Amino acid sequence: MSKQEWIIAGVLCLMVAATAWIVRAAPGDDWQRDPIRMAYSPLHFKPAILQATDAECLACHREVLEDKPRAASPAGLQAAEARAWYQQASTYSGEQESFHRRHLVTPYAQQVMNLKCNTCHEGHDPRDEAQGTSATGPGQDDRGFVLRKQVNPETSCLKCHGQMPWKNMALPGPWTDFAQDFGNSCLDNCHEKIRTTRHQVSYLKAEAIEAAGRRDSEVCYGCHGGRPWYRTSYPYPRHAWPDMPRKTPDWAAGRPTESEERFRTTPAARTFKP
Numbered sequence: 086m087s088k089q090e091w092i093i094a095g096v097l098c099l100m101v102a103a104t105a106w107i108v109r110a111a112p113g114d115d116w117q118r119d120p121i122r123m124a125y126s127p128l129h130f131k132p133a134i135l136q137a138t139d140a141e142c143l144a145c146h147r148e149v150l151e152d153k154p155r156a157a158s159p160a161g162l163q164a165a166e167a168r169a170w171y172q173q174a175s176t177y178s179g180e181q182e183s184f185h186r187r188h189l190v191t192p193y194a195q196q197v198m199n200l201k202c203n204t205c206h207e208g209h210d211p212r213d214e215a216q217g218t219s220a221t222g223p224g225q226d227d228r229g230f231v232l233r234k235q236v237n238p239e240t241s242c243l244k245c246h247g248q249m250p251w252k253n254m255a256l257p258g259p260w261t262d263f264a265q266d267f268g269n270s271c272l273d274n275c276h277e278k279i280r281t282t283r284h285q286v287s288y289l290k291a292e293a294i295e296a297a298g299r300r301d302s303e304v305c306y307g308c309h310g311g312r313p314w315y316r317t318s319y320p321y322p323r324h325a326w327p328d329m330p331r332k333t334p335d336w337a338a339g340r341p342t343e344s345e346e347r348f349r350t351t352p353a354a355r356t357f358k359p
């Protein structure tokens with residue numbers, strides 16, 4: 086080959102190498118390494134998110150179950166010695182844990198609950214975290230408004246962190262004031278017979294809850310008023326129970342009579358009909 090041919094061949098080789106390098110580095114080639122593109126993973130959106138397994142989410146997000154709170158605050162307060170007001174229920178135990186671990190992996194969480202990532206996470210669009218940014222995004226009507234939240238608290242947290250609606254139950258006052266009068270039990274005399282069709286949802290362990298609630302009313306009260314983040318209570322579905330009064334009280338008018346479909350464990354036809 087002449088000198089000229091060598092130069093042309095060399096330039097061609099360089100071009101091939103450069104093209105290969107550009108193609109390799111392009112985001113489309115290996116999107117699983119590009120955080121911006123992963124944020125648009127189909128798993129972050131409906132419908133895929135509703136079918137997602139925890140393992141699929143944890144493949145990218147294992148930090149949510151691995152991270153632990155600091156042992157001490159920057160000011161020196163020892164986490165092990167701090168107990169917040171919502172950590173006073175008798176069911177609370179163990180060292181301080183992260184929010185996700187408290188709901189998914191701690192012993193009490195595993196005893197009474199069966200939460201999954203998509204129990205709370207129903208999808209989030211990085212473009213649509215502000216209201217009115219697209220025709221389909223949140224903020225187009227009041228119901229869709231979940232500004233900058235990746236989870237809708239009214240349809241998740243409120244279920245287990247609302248107030249106890251003691252007036253609806255015709256109790257004389259808040260549970261903490263009158264628990265002793267009821268033998269410190271939600272079951273004896275009351276929920277053994279009233280609203281007995283309960284917790285038939287995939288994210289709760291219904292039998293374990295009854296067993297634990299029999300030993301300690303703070304099990305029931307914990308989720309039904311004992312650690313409230315809200316001034317309201319959740320409008321629970323009102324399932325029929327044996328000996329249910331025929332007349333629906335005013336506060337229950339318009340309540341659903343079945344749990345949300347995506348969580349139901351009992352086919353509608355098999356739940357008790359009065």
Ligand code: HEC
Pocket residue numbers: 117119120121123124126128129134137141142143144145146202203206209211235
């Ligand atoms: C392919 C990897 C991948 C998978 C699978 C994945 N994610 Fe993500 N997720 C990401 C990345 C990357 C981000 C953006 C992180 C950032 O920019 O801070 C993100 C962001 C998030 C955020 C925060 C959004 C925000 O705007 O701050 C939540 C919540 C989330 N993911 C939940 C989930 C859930 C629940 C699942 C399973 C249904 C899931 N992810 C599956 C990679 C993934």
Ligand code: HEC
Pocket residue numbers: 139142143146149150185188189200201202203204205206233234235236241
């Ligand atoms: C009890 C409800 C609940 C469950 C169950 C849950 N999350 Fe979250 N998650 C939240 C809330 C609330 C936030 C904070 C959202 C916000 O800031 O708007 C959050 C935040 C996140 C974030 C953002 C980064 C962070 O750590 O704050 C990721 C990622 C995430 N969750 C992934 C997961 C994965 C993966 C699972 C399943 C293993 C899971 N979540 C289960 C409620 C839940």
Ligand code: HEC
Pocket residue numbers: 171172174176177178181182183184187188191193194198205236238241242243244245246288307308312
């Ligand atoms: C299915 C019931 C349930 C749902 C839904 C739920 N929680 Fe909880 N939450 C609990 C229980 C039970 C505890 C107490 C666990 C314990 O004592 O070990 C708890 C504890 C907490 C704590 C205290 C954690 C700690 O370590 O002290 C916070 C904060 C919290 N929840 C916030 C939320 C938020 C925010 C949501 C909605 C995204 C939510 N929870 C949804 C049942 C639930």
Ligand code: HEC
Pocket residue numbers: 197198244245271272276279280281282283284285286289294295298299304305306307308309321322323324325343344345
């Ligand atoms: C881990 C949290 C948790 C604990 C513990 C718990 N509950 Fe619930 N309870 C819930 C949730 C969530 C629902 C709504 C389920 C649904 O949508 O069907 C509910 C629903 C109910 C309802 C409505 C019944 C109906 O018609 O559907 C009653 C009554 C009730 N609980 C009583 C109790 C009693 C009594 C105990 C103690 C033995 C108890 N709960 C313990 C979370 C809890």
